[in-house]
Amino acid sequence: MPLFREDSVRYCGWVTRSARSHFVLGIRLLPKPRREAMEAVYAFCRAVDDVADEGSGSFVRGDLAGCTKVPDPFSQLEELNRWRKELAACRDGFPTHPIAVGLQPVVERYRIPMECLEQIVQGVEMDLTIRRYATFEEMKVYCRRVASAVGLISVRIFGCRHPASDWYATALGIALQLTNILRDIQSDLTRDRI
Numbered sequence: 001m002p003l004f005r006e007d008s009v010r011y012c013g014w015v016t017r018s019a020r021s022h023f024v025l026g027i028r029l030l031p032k033p034r035r036e037a038m039e040a041v042y043a044f045c046r047a048v049d050d051v052a053d054e055g056s057g058s059f060v061r062g063d064l065a066g067c068t069k070v071p072d073p074f075s076q077l078e079e080l081n082r083w084r085k086e087l088a089a090c091r092d093g094f095p096t097h098p099i100a101v102g103l104q105p106v107v108e109r110y111r112i113p114m115e116c117l118e119q120i121v122q123g124v125e126m127d128l129t130i131r132r133y134a135t136f137e138e139m140k141v142y143c144r145r146v147a148s149a150v151g152l153i154s155v156r157i158f159g160c161r162h163p164a165s166d167w168y169a170t171a172l173g174i175a176l177q178l179t180n181i182l183r184d185i186q187s188d189l190t191r192d193r194i
Contacts, residue, residue: 008102009036015043015099037110037157040102044083045150047099048120051079052127076128083121087114110156119149132194139181140174147180148173 016024016039027038086100091114095101106112123145133139151169160169181188188194 005101005105008098009040011098012036012040012043012102015039015046019046021046033109034157034159036102037106038154040099040106041112041150041153041157043099044103044117045120048080048083048124049146051076051083052124077125080121080125080128084118087117087121090114090117106157110153112153112156116149116152119145123147123149127193131192143174143177144170147177 013036016027019042021042023042027035027042029035030038086095086097089095090100090104090107093104095104103117107114107117123142126142126145130142133142148170151173152166155165155169
C-alpha cells in the first residue's frame with residue numbers, strides 16, 4: 001500500500017505525542033505547518049535514538065492504522081544503515097518509511113541540509129561504538145552530531161534568518177547535550193558509558 005503524506009503526518013504526530021517528551025509541549029504551540037515539520041523531525045530523531053537506547057528491533061515500521069512498533073531482526077548498526085538508506089531515499093524522492101515520507105517535504109520546504117540529518121545518525125552510531133571520550137573536544141563532536149544538528153534543523157523550520165542563528169543553535173545543542181549527559185550519569189554507568 002503506498003504511503004500518503006497525510007498518513008505520514010499523522011504517524012509522525014503519533015510518534016511525537018507518544019514519546020511524552022518535554023519538547024512535545026513546545027512543538028504543539030507552533031503553527032500547524034511548523035508543528036507538523038517539527039513532529040517529522042522529532043519522530044526521526046526519536047526513532048534513530050531508540051536504536052541506541054532500546055537496542056536491536058527498534059526500527060519503527062508503520063502499521064499506520066494501529067501505529068505500533070514491530071520487532072525487527074536487524075542489529076543496531078544495521079538499523080542505523082536502514083535509516084541512512086531512508087535519508088538517501090528521502091533526498092532522491094522515494095522514501096518508504098512513514099517517518100521519512102513525512103520528513104521529505106520538510107527537507108524541501110525548509111531547505112534542511114541533509115548533512116544535519118546524517119549527523120544525527122552518526123551521533124547515535126557514536127553511542128554504539130564509543131564508550132569513553134579522552135578530551136572535551138572529542139565529546140563536542142558527539143554533542144554537535146546528536147544535539148546541535150537538531151538545533152540547526154529547528155532554526156530553519158522556525159524561520160530564523162539572523163546570521164548568528166546557526167552559532168546559537170550549535171552552542172545550545174552542546175549545552176543541552178552536556179545537561180543530558182549529567183542527568184544520565186547513573187544509567188550510563190550501568191551501560192559502561194562514561
